Structure formats: C-alpha cells, structure tokens
Amino acid sequence: MGNAAQRKAGAGQQVQALRGVSLDILEGDFVAIMGASGSGKSTLMNILGCLDLPTQGTYLLAGEAVQSMDSDKLASVRNRLIGFVFQQFNLLPRATALENVELPMVYAGVAAAQRKSRALQALQRVGLGERSMHTPAELSGGQQQRVAIARALVNQPQLILADEPTGALDSQTSHDIMDLLSGLNRQGLTVVMVTHEADIAAWARRKLVFKDGVVLEDAESMSLSDWKCRAKVAVEL
Ligand SMILES: Nc1ncnc2c1ncn2[C@@H]1O[C@H](COP(=O)(O)OP(=O)(O)OP(=O)(O)O)[C@@H](O)[C@H]1O
Ligand SMILES: [Mg+2]
Numbered sequence: 289m290g291n292a293a294q295r296k297a298g299a300g301q302q303v304q305a306l307r308g309v310s311l312d313i314l315e316g317d318f319v320a321i322m323g324a325s326g327s328g329k330s331t332l333m334n335i336l337g338c339l340d341l342p343t344q345g346t347y348l349l350a351g352e353a354v355q356s357m358d359s360d361k362l363a364s365v366r367n368r369l370i371g372f373v374f375q376q377f378n379l380l381p382r383a384t385a386l387e388n389v390e391l392p393m394v395y396a397g398v399a400a401a402q403r404k405s406r407a408l409q410a411l412q413r414v415g416l417g418e419r420s421m422h423t424p425a426e427l428s429g430g431q432q433q434r435v436a437i438a439r440a441l442v443n444q445p446q447l448i449l450a451d452e453p454t455g456a457l458d459s460q461t462s463h464d465i466m467d468l469l470s471g472l473n474r475q476g477l478t479v480v481m482v483t484h485e486a487d488i489a490a491w492a493r494r495k496l497v498f499k500d501g502v503v504l505e506d507a508e509s510m511s512l513s514d515w516k517c518r519a520k521v522a523v524e525l
Contacts, residue, residue, distance in 0.1 A: 455483075
C-alpha cells in the first residue's frame with residue numbers, strides 16, 4: 289500500500305494524517321502498530337478496514353484495488369474479509385451477546401436459524417457460550433471484549449483489525465484477550481492491532497511505530513515463515 293490520507297479539520301482545513309506510507313501486510317501475520325496520539329494509527333486502520341479511502345496512492349486488499357470498488361462491493365468486502373475490534377467494544381447495549389454477534393450476519397443476509405447457530409458457535413470459540421443471553425451491562429469488560437471478538441469472527445474473516453483492544457481493560461484481562469487474539473492468529477487469521485503498551489505489542493511478530501504520519505520503525509521478532517511454523521506446531525499440540 290502507498291498512500292497519503294487527509295482529514296478535514298473544521299473550516300476546510302486539512303490535516304495530512306498519513307504521509308507516503310508504503311507497506312505490505314502479509315497473510316497470517318500479527319502486526320502491532322504503535323506511536324504517539326495523533327500519529328495516524330487509527331487513520332491507517334480505517335484505510336486497512338476500507339472505512340476510509342486514501343486521498344492519494346493505492347490500497348490492495350487480497351490483491352484487489354479498494355479505490356475502484358463501488359460502495360456495495362466495498363461493504364461486502366468489508367463484511368466478508370474483515371473483523372473489527374475496538375477499545376470501547378461498541379456493543380449494542382440493549383441487545384444480548386447473541387444478538388450482538390448475530391448483527392454482521394443480518395447485514396450479510398444470513399437466515400435467522402443459521403445466524404443463531406453461528407453466533408453461538410462464535411461465542412463458544414471465545415469461551416462465552418454460557419453467557420449468550422446476557423446484555424453488555426451484565427458482562428465484565430473482558431467478557432464484553434470477547435463478545436466483540438466473537439462478532440468480529442462470525443463472518444469468518446481473514447483479517448482482524450483491533451484498535452487498542454485492551455485499552456479499557458486491566459492487565460490480567462488484557463493478557464486473556466491477547467491470548468485469545470494470539471490463538472486466532474495461530475489458526476491462520478491475520479491480526480493488525482494498535483496499542484500504546486509495549487507488553488501488548490510484544491505479542492505480535494512485527495511492530496510498526498508511527499510518528500507524524502510516517503513509519504519511524506518497522507521491526508520483526510522472527511521471520512514470518514518461522515512464526516507460521518511455530519503457530520502450526522502450537523495448533524497441533
Ligand atoms: N475525523 C477527523 N477529523 C479531523 N481530523 C482528524 C479526524 N480524525 C483524526 N484526525 C487527525 O488526523 C491525525 C491522525 O489521527 P489518528 O486518529 O489517526 O491518530 P492516532 O494515532 O490513532 O491517535 P490516538 O493514539 O490518539 O488514537 C491527527 O492529527 C488527528 O487530529
Ligand atoms: Mg487512534
């Protein structure tokens with residue numbers, strides 16, 4: 289991907305949130321994005337998630353140029369390939385865990401019975417099968433984030449985009465959520481995660497540090513092939 293992204297800041301002012309960023313994110317990778325507040329992390333995530341288009345340059349998602357897709361195609365690509373996880377969970381407060389997880393399938397036009405069984409399966413996958421009839425207010429922060437992760441998984445995406453997924457959680461709960469995301473990565477999902485914390489970033493294979501809209505540092509803890517090998521062994525054990 290190569291791009292610049294501009295944001296409108298009141299009275300027609302423009303902020304250049306990303307400047308000539310060029311990067312490839314490969315299938316099966318686990319990438320942490322760090323950098324000071326305002327450095328462009330969420331802007332990048334919005335572009336990766338097809339929520340925003342770059343003002344210049346191109347973004348290829350699974351080999352396809354996102355700019356040339358019409359809005360229907362964009363919505364369907366987003367719904368099919370990408371699962372989103374946010375710091376504040378973004379669950380519907382009056383809906384049960386099950387209904388929250390069913391939501392992306394409502395948009396995807398999946399029949400009601402199938403929706404329910406797939407949502408339950410996703411909740412079981414994140415260890416919340418027993419709590420499916422509870423509303424967010426009846427769940428702990430960590431459990432709410434698990435519901436959000438189940439919702440992100442339910443259309444079987446290839447990419448999980450998590451913007452500060454542990455930002456609202458205590459350290460033990462953060463560890464549990466990272467364990468869950470890491471397990472999903474070992475099963476083959478690509479994970480891109482924004483974090484402000486070094487110990488959370490340490491779960492990833494690759495770390496990108498942004499400053500003022502440019503990549504300041506791009507570090508890998510091991511080669512991607514070794515990482516995938518290690519993951520394969522862990523899944524088989
Ligand atoms: N909706 C918006 N309208 C105008 N400017 C915006 C908007 N969103 C972000 N910006 C600006 O774009 C730049 C990058 O913001 P971005 O949200 O990507 O930062 P970030 O790295 O995610 O920060 P944080 O760690 O605080 O979440 C900043 O200068 C910010 O003020
Ligand atoms: Mg942000």
